[in-house]
Amino acid sequence: MTSDDLGELWRELAPQVLGTLVRRYQDFDGCEDATQEALLAAMTQWPAEGLPEQPRSWLVTVASRRLLDHRRSESARRARERLDAERDVAGPPGEDHDHDDSLELLFMCCHPALTPPSQVALTLRAVGGLTTTEIASAFLVPPATMGPRISRAKGRIKAAGATLHRPDPAEYAERLPAVLQTLYLIFNEGYTASSGPELQRTDLTAEAIRLTRTLHRSLPGDGEVAGLLALMLLTDARRATRTGPDGGLVPLAEQDRSRWDGGRIEEGSRLITEAMQASPLGPYQLQAAIAALHVQAATVADTDWRQIRILYRVLCRIAPNPMASLNHAIAIAMTDGPRAGLDRLAELAADEPLAGHHRLPATRAHLLELAGDTAAAREDFLLAARLTTSLPEQRYLRSRADRLRTDPTDERPPHDDSTR
Incomplete structure (x- = not known):
């Protein structure tokens, strides 16, 4: 297994391990530190000793031991030590190490005690694995502003007594907007990395799509969830053609459309068509409809810019934001000069x-x-x-x-x- 393969595996497993620990020990900060220590241990041992048969269980076990060791060393927490010591490191009887807690962790990070920007920032850190600088870029703020925001969010989660559990219908409705925004930001950071030598980070786009699929299975009738999944699929369908052999950016007008992923285009087009027919119109559905018009055009000249302009005008009205306004201006240029x-x-x-x-x-x-x-x-x-x-x-x-x-x-x- 190459170092790149290990990196992808660690990014996939990190939020799952963190979710398992938080569900078990209800200590967000401590569990995050323990997860990082377990990943560092894996970074040293796995290349030399080989990949364990159950990597996630290995990480959970090591992280649990590290967390318990830290707790035992802190005299202020001795009251909790007895309870923790009674728990087997492998977890409560019958606990499934292979259960993926990423979705529950996602909704916990979007707790109503946090402001919407803090919800998104914390989730990007805990579930998406983004750095403070990457999150700051997504929010268009300096890293010095974002770092304290993430720290305060962790403190509020702890003070609110938030626990990891499957959300009930009311919690889904309350936290869903922040969850969708978070997933979209993770996808965007992967699709066009805010910094670094690579244009794309496929590990992040894959994780965003995976989590959005999971959410869509839980809420199959929600039009905005379906719209976001469609938007990701339709956008990611062009991934292979966005860079040249030298890693340089290839704009849409120069991309080889025969190499676009037809399966993703078909799935995304079906999802957005069904969502717009059955659900109230929302911003993710509008963006997916725009993406569909781009990828369904046989050539650049065939692009329906008038329809795109209309969709952006509606998007700017129901969900105004700087990037939507910028794209609306482009559509105006393509129709009116x-x-x-x-x-x-x-x-x-x-x-x-x-x-x-x-x-x-x-x-x-x-x-x-x-x-x-x-x-x-x-x-x-x-x-x-x-x-x-x-x-x-x-x-x-x-x-x-x-x-x-x-x-x-x-x-x-x-x-x-x-x-x-």
Whole structure:
């Protein structure tokens, strides 16, 4: 087993092991530390001794021992030591080590005692395994802001006496919006990594899809759950074509559509069609419908931009957010011309979260290029490259700037956020 294989396995097992420990010991911070120690032990032992027959059970056992050792060493917690010592390290009789607690852990992290941003941040940390910097990028805030937010969220979970259990129907309804937002952010971080040398982190996209499938099985009649799953499948269907042999970014207009995953496109299209026919319209369904229009077009020229513009207009009305507004401006440009899109972008420039994000100058550069202002377009491509921390995106944006210096007639359609 290669180090990459081990890394994928650890990322898959970490939230499951953490969920088992939290359910058993009801100590979020202590269980998270113990899980990390068990993963470090596995990192040392597994490559040398081989993969255990039951990796998850191995990690649960080691993490339990570490947690109990820590508790025994703290005099302030001796009152709990007797209870813990009575428990066999392997867990209560009849406990199933193979039970996946990830979904229960997800809903616990979305406890109503937390604010929605804290719910999402904590879940990304505990279930998604994202770093503080990656979570901060997803929220468009500095890491120095996000770190304390995650720490406070852990404290509030503990103070609220939250326990790990299968949510009842009322809890599902109360916490579902934060859960869906969290899953989508995990998927997005995997689909376009906020930093680092790789454009994509397939471990994160796979985990987001897996958890969303689990949620869809629990709530098969919820249109937004189905919409989110459809959106992930339709977007991930293009994964293999988004990078070239050198790992560089390949925009939608240049992707080989014959290599898109037809099975995922078919499943995602079916899910969104059924959801929109049977459920109240929601933002994830709208985004999935937009993604379906992109992947169902046989060629770039066949893309139904007028329908996409309508869907974005509805999305901006029912669930306004900076990225939806940015993509609406692109759709306006594709139907009414680049100057109309640039006028809309000028209105969005005052939006504080969007103003410092690289997608604003990148989009403006595309539209300026289409409008024939290559000098201004080149400056905006370079500005976008400076703002992003993703190395593949930096290389792509700089290459676009370089091409404008030598090939000012090269025109290609801009891409909205759903076409990354």
